[in-house]
Amino acid sequence: MDVNLGPALVAGFRFSGVSAGLKHQEGAKDLGLIVADAPATATAVFSANRIKAAPVYVTMDRVRSGRLQAVVANSGCANSFTGKAGLKLARESCALTAREIGCAPELVVPSSTGVIGHLFEIEKFAAGVREAAGQLRDDGMEDFARAIMTTDTHPKIASTSIRMGGGQSVTIAGVAKGAGMISPKMATMLAYLVTDAAASPSQLKVALKAALPNSFNAITIDGDMSTNDTVILMASGAVRNNALSRRDLVAFSRGVEEVSAMLARELVRDGEGATKLVTVEVRGAKSPADAERCARQIANSPLVKTAFFGCDPNVGRILMAAGSSGAVVESDRLLLSIAGIRVAARGALLVDSLPQAAEKMREREFTVSLDLKLGKSSSTILTCDLSYDYVKINAEYTT
């Protein structure tokens, strides 16, 4: 399956992105719409944070019906920790969007990202929605992607086409934003996937749930988890292959997973201040939980991540993280490779191989592979390095 980095036309959906003046930067796009020609089937997953933003509560409530027609998303203000006023504002933003595009307010869901604890001005927002509704285009996906960016340096879009059993092709496309507060269980992250396939809400749920472990839940930038994370999957059914057959659902789910994985990878690659994309693979763990906690501990360790930034094949820090993860680890058994170079085995550092590993770590992407040799479970997490720019961005930017 070919997944492209970039937009696609998805029959039944139009998109736009405009500048409504919600962001500080003059003229930056900060309000986007996704509108389906008719009510689409839909499913969504959300932040596991105990403190959820107002738009998350509204979306959780409305997506239960399995049908949505529009998403109104903004950057520049997270509408999080804003109490009842925030909930009212989130519902109002949907109501005025519904009026502009002509659908029931319950079919519109809001998303917000940006500074926490503040409300946006509804007048600015309303003017933005009016403008965005006037600019809806089937090729407007990139405008939408730009409107939801915060510290992202570029828009993130991926798409693929899949041939279904009946010979018809369906398209799946996705747009995401990330940059910081990305970790356990899908963090500051908004992602929207749309497809022209006809799929029931429960089929969409199956597909999205299956996609998460190897995509949005398998990445970390800083171990922090946002209050606004949302992934929505909507299907227009504009390609009139009836509801998916069991076999088609398998292919469709794989498509959703691969588009999600591509977007997730782009999120890490564009992590705040990131200069490297590192795949942390743990194999041979005693249990799946051990594998995951070991991979996450390595992927989140500030000492490991600063060593990545410094191109330092620092075996000690990686093993320190593995050993402190709670997973069963036996130092005499494990094998560790960095960028394909074996650097530790049989309880000892392979000192002679370190210069070669250091050289390979200069590349923008590499893999850290730890085989615990204790069992059959494995886990893979994508992470990035911790650079001066991460500190700069986060010491100077108020989220």
Next chain:
Amino acid sequence: MDVNLGPALVAGFRFSGVSAGLKHQEGAKDLGLIVADAPATATAVFSANRIKAAPVYVTMDRVRSGRLQAVVANSGCANSFTGKAGLKLARESCALTAREIGCAPELVVPSSTGVIGHLFEIEKFAAGVREAAGQLRDDGMEDFARAIMTTDTHPKIASTSIRMGGGQSVTIAGVAKGAGMISPKMATMLAYLVTDAAASPSQLKVALKAALPNSFNAITIDGDMSTNDTVILMASGAVRNNALSRRDLVAFSRGVEEVSAMLARELVRDGEGATKLVTVEVRGAKSPADAERCARQIANSPLVKTAFFGCDPNVGRILMAAGSSGAVVESDRLLLSIAGIRVAARGALLVDSLPQAAEKMREREFTVSLDLKLGKSSSTILTCDLSYDYVKINAEYTT
């Protein structure tokens, strides 16, 4: 009880610190001795990391007897992840120390800190021990403190005197090193406490165990946990008040706790690249576990720590961390203060108070206080900010 930052004379103990050439820096002290005039009672606690360094295994084994006469500690090499060769080296370093000072090798324990995965040269080490044995002095505590420093910018020593029931005074003094890899459960950290009190090994164990929750286990620098952490408490009994009475044990334990807390505070204040010492207090949690995980999540969040560095009263990030900690948190109930300024209450940000909080955050020390208003449990963790220099130190230094 007055605890002083600085050394004290502790009857029955002598100390030294020399340069044995184990560190890269020419002439830097890197080998230290603590020697008791006669076998002392002793107890110790260690890293919870699954991968422990060779000297930790040797110390764990030997301290079980409850008696030690000497510690030989080095910086510049952690002797961790060094397999059987590392264990042999650790035992050898004790044997040659025992020969120099004239005691049984089983009464000597080793500690190492520095680069992981490498062995030190035993010849250099032996020469260093010989020199250090010749320089033992009752006022040599600062030399010892310097010999165990890695990225620490200054030696850390604290001491106090306590009057016992019988009218006699006993002294407790401690030396520690820290700087990075400091977190959950007592991380890269070596600390040695000595006292002239007469206390049984089990009394020492009680005192040290009681001291940990509010000292070495209540600090974090980067959430990472080292393979070498060791805290040793030794009592010479040189002040011949018989074994501690129950009441004296209480006073003695408080002394151990306060000296430990002072050292722990110094470790955080001197954390790698740290410019601020922040006390994170969580109160009103549903359970002690909730209080602790909430405080730790805030104290370890890179986004929170970079905001500290930027003097940014970033309520959103603190609440994001609280909400993602797993603790029960209700955003409508909690109260949050930064540096004594209330910044969030009743589900809303107190926007007008933010400039004042930002101003107060310019100070070198402040407190973040979060009252969850859900129960009676509390937890306090000391942390520091995450600065450019943390990245610099750890991208350029191989541990």
